[in-house]
Amino acid sequence: MNVNGKPMRTIWVGDDGKSVTIIDQTYLPHKLQTTDLNTLEDAVSAIADMKVRGAPCIGATAAYGMAVAVRNDPSEAAIKQAYDALNAARPTAVNLKWALDECMDTIDGLDESDRASALFQRAGEICDEDVDICSKIGDYGLDLLKNISKEKEGDTVNILTHCNAGWVATVDWGTAIAPIYKAFDAGLDVHVWVDETRPRSQGARLTAWELEQHGVPYTVITDNSGGHLMQNGLVDICIVGTDRTTATGDVCNKIGTYLKALAAFDNEVPFYVGAPSRSIDWEMQDGLTEIPIEVRSGEEEVGWIFGRDEDGVLRRVTTMPDPSKSRNDAFDVTPREYITGLITERGVCDANRDALRVLFPEKG
Amino acid sequence: MNVNGKPMRTIWVGDDGKSVTIIDQTYLPHKLQTTDLNTLEDAVSAIADMKVRGAPCIGATAAYGMAVAVRNDPSEAAIKQAYDALNAARPTAVNLKWALDECMDTIDGLDESDRASALFQRAGEICDEDVDICSKIGDYGLDLLKNISKEKEGDTVNILTHCNAGWVATVDWGTAIAPIYKAFDAGLDVHVWVDETRPRSQGARLTAWELEQHGVPYTVITDNSGGHLMQNGLVDICIVGTDRTTATGDVCNKIGTYLKALAAFDNEVPFYVGAPSRSIDWEMQDGLTEIPIEVRSGEEEVGWIFGRDEDGVLRRVTTMPDPSKSRNDAFDVTPREYITGLITERGVCDANRDALRVLFPEKG
Numbered sequence: 001m002n003v004n005g006k007p008m009r010t011i012w013v014g015d016d017g018k019s020v021t022i023i024d025q026t027y028l029p030h031k032l033q034t035t036d037l038n039t040l041e042d043a044v045s046a047i048a049d050m051k052v053r054g055a056p057c058i059g060a061t062a063a064y065g066m067a068v069a070v071r072n073d074p075s076e077a078a079i080k081q082a083y084d085a086l087n088a089a090r091p092t093a094v095n096l097k098w099a100l101d102e103c104m105d106t107i108d109g110l111d112e113s114d115r116a117s118a119l120f121q122r123a124g125e126i127c128d129e130d131v132d133i134c135s136k137i138g139d140y141g142l143d144l145l146k147n148i149s150k151e152k153e154g155d156t157v158n159i160l161t162h163c164n165a166g167w168v169a170t171v172d173w174g175t176a177i178a179p180i181y182k183a184f185d186a187g188l189d190v191h192v193w194v195d196e197t198r199p200r201s202q203g204a205r206l207t208a209w210e211l212e213q214h215g216v217p218y219t220v221i222t223d224n225s226g227g228h229l230m231q232n233g234l235v236d237i238c239i240v241g242t243d244r245t246t247a248t249g250d251v252c253n254k255i256g257t258y259l260k261a262l263a264a265f266d267n268e269v270p271f272y273v274g275a276p277s278r279s280i281d282w283e284m285q286d287g288l289t290e291i292p293i294e295v296r297s298g299e300e301e302v303g304w305i306f307g308r309d310e311d312g313v314l315r316r317v318t319t320m321p322d323p324s325k326s327r328n329d330a331f332d333v334t335p336r337e338y339i340t341g342l343i344t345e346r347g348v349c350d351a352n353r354d355a356l357r358v359l360f361p362e363k364g
Numbered sequence: 365m366n367v368n369g370k371p372m373r374t375i376w377v378g379d380d381g382k383s384v385t386i387i388d389q390t391y392l393p394h395k396l397q398t399t400d401l402n403t404l405e406d407a408v409s410a411i412a413d414m415k416v417r418g419a420p421c422i423g424a425t426a427a428y429g430m431a432v433a434v435r436n437d438p439s440e441a442a443i444k445q446a447y448d449a450l451n452a453a454r455p456t457a458v459n460l461k462w463a464l465d466e467c468m469d470t471i472d473g474l475d476e477s478d479r480a481s482a483l484f485q486r487a488g489e490i491c492d493e494d495v496d497i498c499s500k501i502g503d504y505g506l507d508l509l510k511n512i513s514k515e516k517e518g519d520t521v522n523i524l525t526h527c528n529a530g531w532v533a534t535v536d537w538g539t540a541i542a543p544i545y546k547a548f549d550a551g552l553d554v555h556v557w558v559d560e561t562r563p564r565s566q567g568a569r570l571t572a573w574e575l576e577q578h579g580v581p582y583t584v585i586t587d588n589s590g591g592h593l594m595q596n597g598l599v600d601i602c603i604v605g606t607d608r609t610t611a612t613g614d615v616c617n618k619i620g621t622y623l624k625a626l627a628a629f630d631n632e633v634p635f636y637v638g639a640p641s642r643s644i645d646w647e648m649q650d651g652l653t654e655i656p657i658e659v660r661s662g663e664e665e666v667g668w669i670f671g672r673d674e675d676g677v678l679r680r681v682t683t684m685p686d687p688s689k690s691r692n693d694a695f696d697v698t699p700r701e702y703i704t705g706l707i708t709e710r711g712v713c714d715a716n717r718d719a720l721r722v723l724f725p726e727k728g
Contacts, residue, residue, distance in 0.1 A: 029683075029684065029685035196562065196666070196683075197588070198560065198562060198586040198587065198588060199586050201683040201684075204683045204684045205683050205684070205685075208684050208685050208686070208689065209685045212685045212686065212689075218689060219662075219689055219690060219691050220662075220666060220667075220684055220689055220690040220691075221666070221690065221691050221692075222562040222563050222587070222619065222620070222666055222692070223562065223586070223587045223588050223620070224561070224562060224587050224618070224619040224620025224623065224696075225619055225620070225691070225693055225696075226623070227620070227622045227623045227626070227696060228619055228622065228657070228693050228695075228696035228697075229693075231622070231652060231696070231697065254588075255586065255588040255589055255592055256586070256587070256588025256589070256591070258591045258592065258595070258627070259588065259590070259591045259623040259624075259626070259627060260623075262591070262623070262626040262627060262630055263622070263623060263626060266626055288595060293592070298583075298584075302560070302584060302585070302586055303584075305669055305671065305681065305683070306681070306683070307669065307681030307682050307683040308681060308682060309679050309680065309681050310679075310680065315673050315674075315679065315681055316673065316674065316681070317669065317670075317671030317672060317673050317679055317680070317681055318671050318672060319393075319560075319565040319568045319569050319669070319670070319671040320393065320565075320568045320569070320572050320584055321393035321569075321572050321573045321576045322572070322576060325572065325576075325582060325583055325584055326583060326584040326585065327583050327584075327585050327589070328585075328586070329589055329592050329593075331592075332588075332589075332591060332592035332595070333592075333595065
């Protein structure tokens, strides 16, 4: 999508065909900082330190991480090391392993000298495919928003979203936000309630920044507010992303998603998930017991809050007597019964095994 | 409760019998700052700017505000002005109006020259009664915690609380936290999950500070986390406060309380409210439609986050591209069906009209 009026992706290869650059999202919205991935370590750090985040963007970065690592050392040992290091960088998003396995398939049987170029090519395809998938999710989600707009006779459609599942969580377009961009571009009157999404404030930082850049009307609210807004008829639909979707339709997403799903259910507000098939773990049956939930540093992320002060200086502050006395589970699981539907690249379906298998019969 | 090992209240009269001092809670936990209330304007500002907050503490401050105002000018016109200004300082907590009406009853029929001393005396009584009420809520709540401890064979009892309903929200003891102090003092193994409670971080700032000072084990979590912890069996009971309870048992409390109640209900975790009768609005039947919900500045409170930096300097930072694009509803309403029980100063009861009338038959 556009940044200062110019189209941009979250990750790209330079004109030399091999330098890989990302937007370092830890500086957003304060500064548009890019950084190069020259080594395996650069790619692992980009994922683990959340310079990139969002399941599809993590997958794309992992693929280019493999390409960079193999360019530097195409040996079997180095490939295994790269696979393991990237796969361990973050535990919850399933797109990471999916992308790494794609890379392994790509170089299967290739001579050492052919591996890097094959991986660069496959990583580029993964990115292009991701853009296409997200665009399709946007189109299917657009139909939902059009229907609400029609029901409201053209009045503003209020969409609540949690965390960031916009274009910076993917390669472009986003998952949850893609329908909103399509609707805005189509002239629908839309307004987005953006959950702040503590501890890393990915809603207030990233979703707000994206929407601001594209000109979409939005309002940031605290994570505590969504239920109250729904009780008062101020939310027409919730759309969120997913880091891992089970074959049965449970959705693991940023911590706090479950609370919004409960409130949506209680107030009969439709609750949808932008769910590319690459986020679906076809092996998993029960989200609550099977999905590994990342626990990150409480002190670093809950205890200290990073932002810019009134002079524009980037600093961190704490509100707590002792920032170390905190806990930081990064994701939660929303059981399928609270989900109205999954918006996939092949259409919208109910959140259950049978409905998913109708759209993806090859996963039988 | 204790501050640096010495007992303290939130509001007190000096040895001269007329100087009124409060803890300015906007500086906690970074600094123990007190401030004097010498005029009506001081008292209004203390409430409106949230130097004091918490329904019982607001009530106590309003009573002393009337006393100070009448000391400065005991005329009918000045009394009316003081009543109106204090009553308008914040809209949601019903204790405010209750305390002001107590003051009006106190001076009814008194000569101008007798009014101030009568008000100082009544304000002092209101404070002492509040301490007694909170202590009794603590005793009744203690029984609940003892039962859980017994069921868990002495294992740690994990209590989740939202915002601050501890001693700094009252005159002493607190409402939701009083049972926890009583349990800790009685030697029960307790641990508190403290919701950060954005936007003003009253959990991370105030509840954490109180518990830290008293030595009660606690962990701060983001407002997004409670549902996940409940899904994973890490919460035995939720206890929160209330700013206004309807005669029918609906509870209006800090924004986000409703989301925790939904999660507790979904996971069969008992959800209790520390509810002094002074917080009950016997006129109101339906919390969702009748209770006025305060909307505060989004830019000031959601957009900017106040804390101390790594050098101990107090500053504010923003995470957002534009701090003004935010909204800040201060409270929400938890419908009675999600509340396991109300802990009042006369015992624990179900959250409904009949049960409340059994405990408070004089409210007919």
